[in-house]
Amino acid sequence: MSHDTGTRERRDDPEGQSVVRFDHVGLRYDLGPEVFRDIGFTLPRGSFHFLTGGSGAGKSSVLGLCYLALRPTRGGISLFGHDVTRLPRRLLPRLRRRMGVVFQDFRLIDHLSAMDNVALPLRVSGAPEADIRRHVPELLAWVGLADHLNAKPPTLSGGQKQRVAIARAVINRPDLLLADEPTGNVDDRIGMRLLHLFEELNKMGTTVLIATHNEQLVQRFPYGRLHLDAGRLTWHGVGDPPPDRATAVPPRPRQS
Numbered sequence: 001m002s003h004d005t006g007t008r009e010r011r012d013d014p015e016g017q018s019v020v021r022f023d024h025v026g027l028r029y030d031l032g033p034e035v036f037r038d039i040g041f042t043l044p045r046g047s048f049h050f051l052t053g054g055s056g057a058g059k060s061s062v063l064g065l066c067y068l069a070l071r072p073t074r075g076g077i078s079l080f081g082h083d084v085t086r087l088p089r090r091l092l093p094r095l096r097r098r099m100g101v102v103f104q105d106f107r108l109i110d111h112l113s114a115m116d117n118v119a120l121p122l123r124v125s126g127a128p129e130a131d132i133r134r135h136v137p138e139l140l141a142w143v144g145l146a147d148h149l150n151a152k153p154p155t156l157s158g159g160q161k162q163r164v165a166i167a168r169a170v171i172n173r174p175d176l177l178l179a180d181e182p183t184g185n186v187d188d189r190i191g192m193r194l195l196h197l198f199e200e201l202n203k204m205g206t207t208v209l210i211a212t213h214n215e216q217l218v219q220r221f222p223y224g225r226l227h228l229d230a231g232r233l234t235w236h237g238v239g240d241p242p243p244d245r246a247t248a249v250p251p252r253p254r255q256s
């Protein structure tokens with residue numbers, strides 16, 4: 001089968017098998033240099049991938065494109081089968097609500113307690129308050145914050161804030177989880193526990209993409225890997241990028 005997924009097919013196949021699809025995507029910020037040239041990959045429904053690469057390789061930018069904070073300078077991106085480069089802006093929030101995002105800088109609401117930060121996506125989606133009172137403390141206890149339900153973010157450590165941010169991202173069982181360095185501020189034991197949480201979510205059907213510098217984590221969990229180097233996607237597979245990474249990802253055929 002060819003890689004051709006023209007606009008018509010993407011529009012007519014909103015629940016197709018790819019949750020994220022990049023086709024020849026390029027990105028530059030304002031008048032700066034191109035961060036990427038011609039990146040293409042697909043994340044199938046229910047898949048689990050790490051996104052790796054050195055500092056400045058473009059990991060957060062890929063995530064920003066996925067959660068629609070950024071628009072590509074060229075190429076096409078589809079999410080849940082919708083071509084988002086053509087979709088009217090008013091329809092984007094509906095797609096965003098299907099995603100859980102863990103930001104590198106957490107983006108918690110400082111005047112709300114940990115409990116209320118995590119409850120936010122449930123309240124937005126109209127979940128009954130009784131369910132919120134049951135599920136949120138359970139999840140916060142699972143990430144080791146049972147004693148901090150009422151703490152406000154400014155009183156929490158970096159690792160504790162990170163776990164609140166993760167709980168908020170997963171509480172709604174999103175269709176797509178995007179996490180930027182989700183274990184960057186926690187010790188190994190908690191890092192493993194968080195990875196197990198992502199695995200559980202993945203088993204229930206969530207597609208997972210985790211940007212990380214943590215090689216140990218990537219080695220311990222045998223999932224797919226997208227590796228960025230100098231503005232190019234140089235490896236898309238399981239395990240380590242081969243030494244001659246320049247040839248690891250063949251260019252995708254351009255659509256006519």
Ligand SMILES: Nc1ncnc2c1ncn2[C@@H]1O[C@H](COP(=O)(O)OP(=O)(O)OP(=O)(O)O)[C@@H](O)[C@H]1O
Nearest residue numbers: 029030032035053054055056057058059060061062
């Ligand atoms: N808002 C911005 N304006 C201009 N340039 C930016 C902006 N954000 C990122 N960049 C540039 O884009 C490139 C990729 O940055 P990005 O944050 O995506 O990399 P990263 O792989 O996530 O890095 P790190 O691992 O250090 O977080 C870098 O050269 C960075 O300077």
